[in-house]
Amino acid sequence: QVHLVQSGAEVKKPGASVKLSCKASGYTVTSYDIHWVRQAPGHGLEWMGWIITGNGKTKYSQKFQDRVTITRDTSASTAYMELRSLRSEDTAVYYCARDSGSYLRDAFDIWGQGTMVTVSS
Amino acid sequence: DIQMTQSPSSLSAFVGDRVSITCRASQTISNYLHWYQLKPGKAPELLIYAASSLQSGVPSRFSGSGSGTDFTLTISSLQPDDFATYYCQETYSTSFTFGQGTKLEIK
Numbered sequence: 122q123v124h125l126v127q128s129g130a131e132v133k134k135p136g137a138s139v140k141l142s143c144k145a146s147g148y149t150v151t152s153y154d155i156h157w158v159r160q161a162p163g164h165g166l167e168w169m170g171w172i173i174t175g176n177g178k179t180k181y182s183q184k185f186q187d188r189v190t191i192t193r194d195t196s197a198s199t200a201y202m203e204l205r206s207l208r209s210e211d212t213a214v215y216y217c218a219r220d221s222g223s224y225l226r227d228a229f230d231i232w233g234q235g236t237m238v239t240v241s242s
Numbered sequence: 243d244i245q246m247t248q249s250p251s252s253l254s255a256f257v258g259d260r261v262s263i264t265c266r267a268s269q270t271i272s273n274y275l276h277w278y279q280l281k282p283g284k285a286p287e288l289l290i291y292a293a294s295s296l297q298s299g300v301p302s303r304f305s306g307s308g309s310g311t312d313f314t315l316t317i318s319s320l321q322p323d324d325f326a327t328y329y330c331q332e333t334y335s336t337s338f339t340f341g342q343g344t345k346l347e348i349k
Contacts, residue, residue, distance in 0.1 A: 156338065158286075158340075160280075165329065165341070166278075166280070166329050166340040166343070167340065168337065168338040168339065168340065171336070180336055182337070216285060218286075221291070225291045226273065226274045226275075226276070226291055226292040226333055227274070227333035227338075228276040228288055228292070228297075228331075228333065229276070229278075229286070229288060230288050230291070232285035232286050232287070233285060234285050235285055
């Protein structure tokens with residue numbers, strides 16, 4: 122079965138960094154790209170960035186461009202998302218999602234279970 | 243960036259009702275439009291891809307239509323499990339923009 126399993130909840134102080142992981146199983150990780158999406162309390166889904174797992178190239182939302190880095194370790198079938206200079210507004214559930222590719226018009230067909238990140242002093 | 247506007251933002255309905263949610267793109271996106279269901283404490287679930295194709299395992303009471311800039315998600319007969327928040331998303335651009343969501347509540 123195809124799964125994305127994310128790392129556990131994090132509590133961070135303002136100004137700190139957090140690095141989340143997303144481990145893929147049941148498929149070849151380099152065959153599908155990975156996106157990161159977040160949902161802050163009371164808000165909708167927000168796309169943060171994307172990694173082409175085959176070559177490691179990335180693209181980020183302009184909103185997060187200066188603070189986010191997405192990487193992958195193909196040997197571990199795992200993608201990572203680091204967010205720096207955390208502020209209270211970054212408190213949210215963070216999801217990784219698989220890009221289905223051109224056949225499904227790049228819909229996000231598999232999602233991780235989400236990781237809650239709380240930023241509080 | 244492409245803007246995605248969903249309406250309504252919230253909706254109350256009875257079990258058994260037929261409901262529709264619309265999504266409008268600020269520019270044409272062909273059929274690069276998808277619908278997701280989100281429930282509290284659960285991961286989003288892909289319902290409809292490419293505007294009108296039903297994702298495997300999703301009940302047939304869900305359907306999608308539209309092309310270009312205007313799209314609709316329809317649930318033909320609401321079931322208790324369908325009360326959730328629904329999002330549209332475009333993947334025509336590399337901004338992968340989501341709509342603001344529609345919260346569907348039991349009347």
